[in-house]
Ligand code: HEC
């Protein structure tokens with residue numbers, strides 16, 4: 273108790289120095305409030321904004337997909353995680369350049385710094401560890417396992433603990449910094465999903481986690497995806513109710529916001545801000561000291577519109593201003609913190625890639641018309657940045673696991689049942705029950721009756737600029753090398769042995785998983801689909817038992833396997849779900865051989881697949897140099 277009072281006193285005395293930089297974000301404000309850093313994920317740069325002159329002073333290239341940035345102490349050093357190249361990049365903001373890059377484990381995502389700037393901590397998304405970096409020596413001094421797929425990270429105000437969130441479940445993990453031990457785990461709900469950030473209250477024992485809820489048994493425009501906020505009570509005993517769930521869909525009466533992305537709390541702990549990346553708006557709330565309702569809309573404000581696709585929010589250290597990164601306007605908006613009245617906007621980067629890609633990304637992420645009439649759902653609610661959502665959906669045609677969209681340009685036809693041959697066919701998803709949108713094509717399309725693949729008869733590409741742009745974006749995700757390899761092109765000995773098995777006549781895997789993308793999928797008719805004995809596992813199946821051969825690249829990252837998601841591991845694909853050797857021959861393999869085969873599957877891709885194959889479709893963005901450095 274005394275500790276808490278002391279902390280609150282401290283908070284009152286030193287609001288400017290105590291809390292900035294304590295949670296992961298694409299933006300960070302310097303302790304003195306003068307400078308702002310912005311990580312531009314798509315441009316691969318970090319921008320430096322002078323908040324006193326409201327000017328962009330520098331844009332520094334850092335590498336592919338920076339996901340989180342933090343000041344180190346009061347500068348001039350700063351650090352940024354670069355997700356696709358597995359690096360932490362140190363910037364000198366006075367010299368305005370990169371001063372050091374250090375290699376870290378796979379998929380660094382969130383990063384926070386200690387107040388005096390001696391230590392950095394970061395999450396590794398797929399790998400599931402937290403790395404600790406000693407700033408003076410620029411060395412990773414500890415790497416602590418937490419759980420697969422973690423993204424959000426926050427430092428407790430007293431700097432003794434780290435709060436970490438599970439991306440696919442909004443679980444909260446508490447790590448004791450001194451001992452390096454996990455001392456608490458507060459699970460979310462199985463429906464909780466896509467939690468990217470966690471913010472600690474400056475003096476109340478609570479953390480705030482924005483996320484969505486996926487109700488996979490209802491594939492319906494207003495019943496599948498829900499915006500939510502979890503508040504975890506850190507001081508309650510293990511057997512008490514430790515999470516308060518706030519349903520943001522009813523929080524604003526009838527107006528529904530979509531895809532809560534980041535939140536922020538004012539330095540005095542009295543105001544709570546939450547931005548919605550799907551509906552381009554936000555909530556401005558009072559923090560209540562009631563341990564029950566927790567937040568209320570300030571003055572009963574409605575949802576407040578902001579810019580296009582906001583992904584980050586921060587407050588100034590004096591609590592007077594709020595900064596929102598409206599990512600698809602490529603601008604930071606400055607707002608009055610009490611009223612959210614816009615003050616000014618600062619361009620922080622140029623539109624990346626191509627205008628079609630940019631337009632496609634906006635459409636992919638929006639829950640506004642004409643994509644959907646109901647404001648609940650966006651393509652990105654299930655395919656965030658091309659990743660899967662870790663879920664299997666109960667669709668009318670049967671159970672369907674959400675695939676990742678990497679390499680899509682080369683692996684058409686689409687859907688597990690190969691009932692679509694171009695991404696433009698997702699006009700049917702937009703107009704269908706899932707999204708209830710007006711659609712991007714003007715005029716009617718052939719009606720869809722039952723499970724007949726009419727999409728294959730209608731050519732929808734070339735009929736709408738927006739629909740083509742959506743296809744360009746959707747087709748432009750490319751693979752990164754598997755972290756399960758020794759070096760590019762170099763497999764572990766186990767994976768080498770597994771490779772021999774995979775390509776052997778006896779197992780026959782490469783009969784179907786052939787070519788550089790490990791699939792025989794091709795747009796030549798008739799499509800090759802195969803019955804590998806998996807159709808009978810799901811009584812609700814309406815289209816089986818033949819399925820399109822999925823690519824095996826990147827499957828190390830899948831949460832579950834097969835179209836119905838029932839195989840929990842790769843071993844299960846090869847054993848429990850391969851009855852009668854209908855899915856390649858595996859029954860003769862020893863335990864060791866199965867392990868080796870799985871080691872090989874986990875290593876894909878171990879080289880970059882070609883950017884062009886005879887099956888590659890034209891609607892995509894081709895980077896000039898797609899290879900990681
Ligand atoms: C409710 C979650 C959800 C939403 C919203 C959603 N999808 Fe999907 N998506 C899925 C699932 C599940 C599958 C697998 C379905 C199947 O194969 O039959 C899928 C499959 C796909 C595929 C095929 C991938 C492949 O490898 O065959 C593409 C492309 C795709 N979606 C694009 C989109 C686009 C574009 C939108 C928005 C217009 C969208 N999705 C909206 C869940 C969703």
Ligand code: HEC
Pocket residue numbers: 688774779780781782783784785801802803804806807819820821822823824827830832833834835836842845846855856857858869873
């Ligand atoms: C006759 C063609 C064929 C052969 C031979 C074959 N596969 Fe498959 N594979 C498929 C099809 C079709 C699916 C999708 C089945 C489903 O989802 O129900 C699949 C799915 C998979 C998956 C799951 C991928 C995911 O994303 O869920 C893995 C892993 C896999 N195969 C590995 C193998 C291995 C290893 C072998 C050799 C032992 C093999 N396959 C042989 C056609 C084949």
